[in-house]
Amino acid sequence: MSIETLTAPPSRWNGLLPLWRQTPLSFRIGLIILLIHFVIAATGPFWAPYGYSQMGTGRPLSGMSWAHPFGVDQLGRDIFSRVVHGAHIVILLSLSGTLLGLIIGAVLGLLSGYVGGWFDEILQRFLEALISIPFLVLALIAIAAAGPELSGNPVLIVLVVALVYAPRIARMARTVAVDIATRDYVTVARLRGESAWSVMRRELLPNATSVLLVEFALRAGYAPVLIGSLGFLGFGLRPPTPEWGLMISENRALIMITPITVLGPGLALASLVVGLNLFTEGLARILGRTVKLGVQ
Amino acid sequence: MTILKLVIRRSLMSVVTLLLVSLIIFSMLEVLPGDVASRILGRDATPETLEQLRTELGLDRPAPVRYLSWLGGLVTGDLGNSLASSRPVSEILAPRILNTVLLSVYAFLIYLPLTFIPALLQALHRDRATDHAFSVVTLVLLSVPDFLLATILLLTFVVMLPLLPAISLVDASSSAWEYLRAMTLPALTLAIVMAVYAVRMLRDNLIEVLDSDYIRMAELKGLSRRRVLLRHALPNALVPTLNVTALNLAYLVGGVVVVEKVFSYPGFGSLLVDSLQLRDLPVVEATVMIAAFVYVVANLIADVAAILLNPRLRNG
Numbered sequence: 180m181s182i183e184t185l186t187a188p189p190s191r192w193n194g195l196l197p198l199w200r201q202t203p204l205s206f207r208i209g210l211i212i213l214l215i216h217f218v219i220a221a222t223g224p225f226w227a228p229y230g231y232s233q234m235g236t237g238r239p240l241s242g243m244s245w246a247h248p249f250g251v252d253q254l255g256r257d258i259f260s261r262v263v264h265g266a267h268i269v270i271l272l273s274l275s276g277t278l279l280g281l282i283i284g285a286v287l288g289l290l291s292g293y294v295g296g297w298f299d300e301i302l303q304r305f306l307e308a309l310i311s312i313p314f315l316v317l318a319l320i321a322i323a324a325a326g327p328e329l330s331g332n333p334v335l336i337v338l339v340v341a342l343v344y345a346p347r348i349a350r351m352a353r354t355v356a357v358d359i360a361t362r363d364y365v366t367v368a369r370l371r372g373e374s375a376w377s378v379m380r381r382e383l384l385p386n387a388t389s390v391l392l393v394e395f396a397l398r399a400g401y402a403p404v405l406i407g408s409l410g411f412l413g414f415g416l417r418p419p420t421p422e423w424g425l426m427i428s429e430n431r432a433l434i435m436i437t438p439i440t441v442l443g444p445g446l447a448l449a450s451l452v453v454g455l456n457l458f459t460e461g462l463a464r465i466l467g468r469t470v471k472l473g474v475q
Numbered sequence: 476m477t478i479l480k481l482v483i484r485r486s487l488m489s490v491v492t493l494l495l496v497s498l499i500i501f502s503m504l505e506v507l508p509g510d511v512a513s514r515i516l517g518r519d520a521t522p523e524t525l526e527q528l529r530t531e532l533g534l535d536r537p538a539p540v541r542y543l544s545w546l547g548g549l550v551t552g553d554l555g556n557s558l559a560s561s562r563p564v565s566e567i568l569a570p571r572i573l574n575t576v577l578l579s580v581y582a583f584l585i586y587l588p589l590t591f592i593p594a595l596l597q598a599l600h601r602d603r604a605t606d607h608a609f610s611v612v613t614l615v616l617l618s619v620p621d622f623l624l625a626t627i628l629l630l631t632f633v634v635m636l637p638l639l640p641a642i643s644l645v646d647a648s649s650s651a652w653e654y655l656r657a658m659t660l661p662a663l664t665l666a667i668v669m670a671v672y673a674v675r676m677l678r679d680n681l682i683e684v685l686d687s688d689y690i691r692m693a694e695l696k697g698l699s700r701r702r703v704l705l706r707h708a709l710p711n712a713l714v715p716t717l718n719v720t721a722l723n724l725a726y727l728v729g730g731v732v733v734v735e736k737v738f739s740y741p742g743f744g745s746l747l748v749d750s751l752q753l754r755d756l757p758v759v760e761a762t763v764m765i766a767a768f769v770y771v772v773a774n775l776i777a778d779v780a781a782i783l784l785n786p787r788l789r790n791g
């Protein structure tokens with residue numbers, strides 16, 4: 180009887196713990212911050228002390244207290260409850276917008292890099308033009324173009340995030356595709372007579388996964404800021420939605436009296452982005468890639 | 476010859492990009508969502524006023540014709556008239572652009588020490604407490620949105636230490652001192668956002684250079700650390716940082732939109748937001764084209780500089 184059969188088979192968790200210990204510190208801290216945010220987003224609406232638009236929860240414009248950790252706004256709404264209720268909105272919109280941008284960008288970029296020729300040339304010029312418009316400006320004119328009926332619609336926000344990200348992700352995916360397209364296994368697949376779509380799905384995509392994962396994390400880290408900026412400028416979600424950027428803008432006039440009503444949502448937004456950025460940096464290190472945080 | 480060819484090719488690409496930008500903006504704002512006149516008039520529209528506005532704006536002409544005449548106007552500097560105030564767009568834009576240029580210059584002046592001092596300190600004390608502390612600070616600052624940073628600075632320098640004005644309203648009659656006071660907080664916000672990103676880049680570049688053979692050579696010669704860092708490492712780490720500066724200029728074009736709005740500074744960014752709210756399309760279109768123009772030119776300069784600085788191409 181060999182020694183291997185005598186020792187107990189390692190359980191799933193025994194295998195995960197050493198793996199966890201090997202991950203960079205930034206990744207672990209980032210993941211923990213993200214988990215806290217996700218748990219709040221998923222369960223918050225069930226335990227938040229008040230409703231997100233419930234008025235008269237306390238004396239209007241009162242500051243930090245045990246009953247109201249982030250104070251009370253002009254309308255008597257509890258800011259802590261609003262921040263908690265807003266978590267799932269911010270996270271869901273950010274992730275779905277980034278995911279949509281990733282899908283569109285990856286398909287366009289990989290196909291364009293693989294197919295090449297005039298299709299690639301025209302698409303690249305077009306994407307370059309979209310990237311040349313500062314992302315916030317592009318987002319603002321897209322919202323203006325959608326017209327007043329759609330403004331404040333969460334679906335529009337998701338589409339706008341995707342519109343801003345897709346060209347940037349496509350450019351990244353194209354670089355990968357151009358690099359892989361000359362490899363032998365791609366040539367073999369092409370000679371087998373596979374279509375461009377099938378080559379992309381079976382050969383290019385699996386090889387671009389790590390690049391796309393890092394790209395997704397990097398973009399997702401900026402999406403809450405983009406959504407918050409739109410809300411802050413009055414082009415994002417509509418009141419009384421408890422979106423954090425919108426709340427910062429609503430309570431900014433009261434900053435002289437109750438700074439905590441601005442700093443509370445600000446803390447939520449900044450900590451989510453810190454978590455995403457740390458996670459991205461760690462993920463890039465695990466996958467053996469470099470990432471420049473803050474590159475828009 | 477190769478260099479000249481590369482530069483010309485690169486410049487032509489920039490022109491094509493700008494043409495496409497104009498096409499995208501025009502189609503997004505004027506073609507896609509149906510009728511501009513009814514969007515301008517909104518709920519107050521009656522068939523008569525709609526018809527009148529359409530003729531006034533030349534909307535009865537087909538879209539390609541309108542695009543070409545708009546583009547022709549852009550190239551010759553005729554940006555049309557504002558819908559909100561019926562003044563020429565160029566007359567509205569000029570003082571706003573001047574204000575934003577002043578603000579950007581001020582921001583860049585603050586940005587330089589904010590970038591170089593932390594990056595050099597980090598490189599000198601790499602992997603020690605100073606380095607780690609700055610890395611944490613820059614990572615956190617990187618994650619603070621510019622509108623929140625602006626609000627926190629406002630809280631600090633206006634509410635807690637009442638040194639600066641909360642609202643940066645200036646006009647032609649303001650004195651230079653008033654201008655400087657008004658611009659300090661918006662400029663500081665922009666400078667911090669730009670510096671945070673550049674510090675991280677410059678630190679990595681410096682450390683990469685410090686690990687190279689010629690630096691070890693300089694150290695072996697017995698030169699002081701300070702001299703090695705400033706005379707040998709810094710100039711070589713600056714080249715990759717050039718790209719960051721171009722990217723930062725690109726950020727600035729978008730960043731002024733939020734920051735100027737927070738401080739009510741009458742620049743080009745707040746003009747864009749205001750005219751979007753008023754649905755003043757000629758002003759919006761001109762502003763967006765200028766933003767894209769700055770971005771494209773900044774990237775062109777960075778690329779051309781990279782071509783010129785590349786020794787392999789220089790001798791070609």
